[in-house]
Amino acid sequence: MNNAVLVLEDGRVFHGTPYGAEGETFGEMVFNTGMTGYQETLTDPSYHRQIVAMTAPHIGNTGVNDEDPESSRVWVAGYVVREPSRVVSNWRANRSLDAYLKEQGVVGIALKGTRALTRHLRERGAMRAGIFTSPTVPEAELVERVRQAPAMSGADLAGEVATAEPYIVKAIGAKRFTVAAVDLGIKGMTPHRMAERGCEVHVLPANATYEQIMAVEPDGVFYSNGPGDPATADVGVLRQVLAGGTPFFGICFGNQLFGRALGLSTYKLRYGHRGVNQPVQDLRTGKVEISAHNHGFAVRAPGDGPFDTPFGPAEVSHVNLNDECVEGLRLSDGRAFSVQYHPEAAAGPHDAAYLFDEFCEVMSRA
Known part of the structure; x- marks a missing residue:
């Protein structure tokens, strides 16, 4: 052989x-x-x-x-x-x-x-x-x-994997909400999880403008997972979303961009988290979830309580129990939040599925 x-x-x-x-x-x-x-x-x-x-x-x-x-x-x-x-x-x-x-x-x-x-x-x-x-x-x-091969630090890759044209994932059953999902490398199960909860998901290219996002008249905006260095991405559109008050939910790469939009920095982990067995603690309840991960970068944020942002006070909501890195962020008024892991559980445990329900609750209140 x-x-x-x-x-x-x-x-x-x-x-x-x-x-x-x-x-x-x-x-x-x-x-x-x-x-x-x-x-x-x-x-x-x-x-x-x-x-x-x-x-x-x-x-x-x-x-x-x-x-x-x-x-x-x-x-x-x-x-x-x-x-x-x-x-x-x-x-x-x-x-x-x-x-x-x-x-x-x-x-x-x-x-x-x-x-x-x-x-x-x-x-x-x-x-x-x-x-x-x-x-x-x-x-x-x-x-x-x-x-001589290119390094991952400084790599801007979301545009290479995102959809070139918008598409719609219809709600399963009665439609309750319209979600604008910015595709930074989205997995198929993610819009499906929202569709199961009555969301009609409009998946948009990574370079979608604020006007294009708002054109679908969304009840909420979602930023997906994706590859590359989050420090290379432009967060201007996301800042417009947050300033406008539309409910926001981000996962993985979307969590890192949310952190940058809040004025925080990101850094490269030594070897990253990749697997379906990462213990994450919800600091609000003390509950520990076993979660699915795939990320080599993380957000650097104050962990000792709320901190000021251009959109009001925010806080770290989840931490990793292996290395204490930031696993979730949340505006204190609850209208925008994110996690660093993959709640769609493809593949992985379903402990974090409630986050899609929380997103629906935020959109319902709004």
Whole structure:
């Protein structure tokens, strides 16, 4: 069998066998701790330009189906697994994961050292990497090629993954609200969760203007998850939304942009949060939720009580119990709030589903 190598920018090299498409690929090397949900991970636009290593030992057991993708394509730049499943066993599957990666042109590698890779990233931090199948040049040359790849810091990527044209997700049952959802890398399950609650969701491009958002006469505005460095994004439109008083809800990248609109800064986490097992505490109630995450940046905010913003006092609403980073923000009057994680639970636990209900309550009060 042909050989394959995973090369990190600090010179560490891992040897394995090709998995998925053959060739070469570059991206930021990150790891995902989820034991399930690999199909949702692969099709999450937030993983654009990232090589994802799965820490669970067996990947591909349930194959791939046509119902669970979160977007129209695979977005990960590359894929690293320890032991690919040799047999697909699920009544919904219509192809293997290996075949799906080949079909989508995603270069991957199977290697025994995923634990060593994860420990390396936890110590050294996320970094650039490359996967090469059947390399024909010395490893030192491959390292130099990896170091020439673009870094994630300073990357403006939302526009590369967002919809080019607006579209509508109809309410399921009776329509209660109209939501303008700005697509920064939205997952398909997110508007579905709102539609289940009677929301007609107008999904708009990442560069939608305030006038275009207001043209749909929304009861609320939603900012989605997405890839890239939040410091590169323009938050002028969001500030107009907040100044106008329209209820607002943001998740993940949307949380980071909400923080910046409030006058806060963002920073890059050492290796990020990616998986379906992150403990988050709601500071209002003390309740702990197990939540789904995919982010490499976070908001820097005062954690010792309310702080002033151009839109009135705000506060940190949720924190991560692993590293105490900010996981949620809220204006004190309750009309705008955000969380850093993924309450749509695709894939992941459903502990945070109540946040969609809270958004509906805010729109109802407004």
